[in-house]
Amino acid sequence: MIEFQQVSKVYDGGTTAVADFSLVVESHRTVVLVGSSGSGKTTLLRMVNRMVDPTSGKVLIDGEDISRSRAVALRRSIGYVMQQGGLLPHRSVLDNVATVPMLNGVSRKQARTAALGLLERVGLSAALGKRYPFELSGGQQQRVGVARALAADPNILLMDEPFGAVDPIVRRELQDELLRLQAELGKTILFVTHDVDEAFRLADEVVVLREHAVVAQRGQAAEILAEPADDFVRTFVGANQEGRMLTTHQVGGRTVAVDQAGRPVGILS
């Protein structure tokens, strides 16, 4: 369980990134922070592994104030996936995945063997292990990023726009893969994105942020779509866009959903 207790972050120049933010992320759930750039969502994520320390307020993991823990040890116990993978370009794929266990003192051989298993787990062939990250496609790199984050078997996964840099089809595959993994592993996932569709697909709970990480609305995707709290949320989630406003028609005994432009988008079963 991750708890933000009235955290704020003001940078040295006087810029406020986060103002008085509180949130509880229950264990084994996926919570997605969604907001445009400047909403402080990445800052919030980085507070959990102490890449950023809040100016005021506290972050607790399983009830313990993390400001009292050693930052390095804390980070090794939390999986982190970042945009464009953030893989070490001078290490092979296998060594990238084996990094955290080796930092924790696991032998190189053991860590590599475990890494092979993890590659398979995220849908990559073991043969890719010997390659360097730049010899992989963007989607493959992201899968390696996920495997690396899982390597030390952390309870918590932090994901910072992990699928932002790949094309829509691959992004969809990666999202499905994450849902499948999450169903198997049941990690506590805090996920940051600016993509509302991604948030709705992945989240048990969506938190819509405006500037300075002020919570505009939180809840399940369906609740937010059905009852946007205000115009900001309505515009942000596109609840009034033609793609979201569907009507139904009866065609040959089936109910067809049609968007506002009249294009059929699906069938109700």
Added chain:
Amino acid sequence: MKWLRNNWQEIPGLVADHVTLSIPAIVLSVIIAVPIGRLAHKRRLIGGPVLGIASMLYAIPSLPLIIAILVLTGLSARSMWTMTIALTVYGVALLVRTSADAFAAVDKNVHDAAVAMGHSGTSVFWRVDLPLAVPVLVSGIRVMTVSTVSLVTVGALVGQSGLGWLLTNGFQRGIAAEVATGVIATALLAVILDGLVMVAGRLLTPWAARRHRRTKSARVTARPRSALA
């Protein structure tokens, strides 16, 4: 040619002396300039002035610098250390800016990812920042190596042995072949040491070589990658 035929036995000894003066200065310059470059990159406020001052050192003419070292340290002009200190000053002056650039060229995303994975400050430096800075560092070390090898010749003016002796002696005695031999041998030595540094750099960064080949062959379709590519 006649001069060379009669005096070639002298040359290996002079080359050895030249190398003996060059290598310690090159190594010391790297050891001193890399941490300064890293500091200048990390602390921008003091970094600017530090880089400025260090670079200005290169503008000091060599003879006054050698005299200053003699006065300040009390070493003798014939001591190898006099020359080593002077060469190291120039080496550091040449290398600090490239060192700072080398660390600046490390992808911030990669650095952050390494920190987020739980590398400590020192292990981020040794395992991530430094290895990734090597390609740019090597380019700076190559320039500095060539500069050092040519500067060693100045040592002949204060009585240090090396290929520079061929220049001063040949000039005084009016033997053009001796001067030419000195120039060519110095240039050859510089090229060889430069090549050795390049090869060492390649061996240290097998990943960069593969990436380089790949971006070269795929230049038409390649997406822009980090500054290292």
